Amino acid sequence: LKATVLTQINTTDHLDHLNEIRVNTLGKKGPITEVLRGMKDISAEERPVIGAFANEIRDLLKDALELKKAELENLALNAQLAAEKIDVSLPGTDFEPGHAHVIQQIIEQLENQFLGMGYQIAEGPEVEEDKYNFEMMNLPKDHPARDMQDTFYITPEILMRTQTSPVQARTMEKHDFTQGALKMISPGRVYRRDTDDATHSHQFHQVEGLVIDKHITMADLKGTLLKVAQELFGEKHQIRLRPSYFPFTEPSVEVDVSWNDVDENTKPEDIEWIEVLGAGMVHPNVLKMAGVDPEVYGGFAFGLGPDRFAMLKYGVDDIRNFYLNDVRFLSQFK
Numbered sequence: 001l002k003a004t005v006l007t008q009i010n011t012t013d014h015l016d017h018l019n020e021i022r023v024n025t026l027g028k029k030g031p032i033t034e035v036l037r038g039m040k041d042i043s044a045e046e047r048p049v050i051g052a053f054a055n056e057i058r059d060l061l062k063d064a065l066e067l068k069k070a071e072l073e074n075l076a077l078n079a080q081l082a083a084e085k086i087d088v089s090l091p092g093t094d095f096e097p098g099h100a101h102v103i104q105q106i107i108e109q110l111e112n113q114f115l116g117m118g119y120q121i122a123e124g125p126e127v128e129e130d131k132y133n134f135e136m137m138n139l140p141k142d143h144p145a146r147d148m149q150d151t152f153y154i155t156p157e158i159l160m161r162t163q164t165s166p167v168q169a170r171t172m173e174k175h176d177f178t179q180g181a182l183k184m185i186s187p188g189r190v191y192r193r194d195t196d197d198a199t200h201s202h203q204f205h206q207v208e209g210l211v212i213d214k215h216i217t218m219a220d221l222k223g224t225l226l227k228v229a230q231e232l233f234g235e236k237h238q239i240r241l242r243p244s245y246f247p248f249t250e251p252s253v254e255v256d257v258s259w260n261d262v263d264e265n266t267k268p269e270d271i272e273w274i275e276v277l278g279a280g281m282v283h284p285n286v287l288k289m290a291g292v293d294p295e296v297y298g299g300f301a302f303g304l305g306p307d308r309f310a311m312l313k314y315g316v317d318d319i320r321n322f323y324l325n326d327v328r329f330l331s332q333f334k
């Protein structure tokens with residue numbers, strides 16, 4: 001029995017099978033238990049001899065079984081470790097790195113330029129109060145110019161902002177003028193009830209600009225805008241100011257950028273002008289309503305459209321492309 005069982009133990013390579021051998025040999029119905037159970041029928045002299053022999057075989061087989069068990073378990077563990085091993089030298093899966101949206105890129109470029117000129121970046125809510133969007137921008141109720149910016153109203157007093165100009169009022173209200181000039185830009189989304197087509201979108205972007213200090217003139221406005229336009233479009237581009245009307249600026253201008261390069265030899269009639277923004281000197285009413293004394297302080301404001309800038313810069317002919325999230329379009333602007 002000893003030899004047979006030991007061979008069985010040594011040749012098996014399955015834990016299940018090993019367990020079977022153990023049950024069959026040492027279990028309740030196994031031969032060893034049977035021998036031990038039959039001890040009562042054996043004579044008193046023989047009993048200790050046979051008992052000792054049976055116990056010896058039992059212990060020997062038990063040890064052999066345990067040894068084999070440990071060996072098999074170890075093998076199984078090693079196999080599992082080998083199977084789960086990670087080869088760190090294998091090349092990884094390639095990720096397509098993302099990039100900022102083309103409009104965001106223009107906004108960030110503008111932000112960097114203005115930060116370099118000492119401006120702060122201000123933010124205001126897209127869901128805005130009538131008070132800030134219109135009233136404090138010198139557009140009282142029933143003002144005809146409210147129609148210029150057909151509005152999405154949420155309640156009679158709350159609306160989707162139609163322009164970033166309300167951030168002017170919000171920033172002026174908070175600014176401590178004893179600490180110096182206010183110079184800020186405020187980029188963000190604006191909303192208008194327009195039917196979407198190639199040049200109109202019910203949602204687009206603006207970058208508002210505002211400078212308030214003592215002794216600010218229109219020359220400061222023109223110089224600032226010329227610098228920004230040339231950094232964005234190139235050194236050879238010029239700007240042109242045309243009289244216009246906005247309720248919150250007086251005088252007001254519309255600003256054009258030359259589409260072609262301009263130098264001293266360019267004839268005025270050969271310049272192609274493209275309108276890019278509205279601007280002007282901040283209206284005294286706007287200052288007053290924001291708690292700023294128009295007798296002491298004044299300044300300029302402008303509102304430009306990064307969507308328009310992007311269309312000009314990259315020759316995009318349909319504004320809706322910016323909002324359809326078609327990666328074939330967007331991934332061109334890495």
Ligand code: PHE
Nearest residue numbers: 163165246278279301302303
């Ligand atoms: N808020 C104006 C618009 O949306 C732009 C503007 C801003 C004009 C600031 C003048 C000064 O059309």
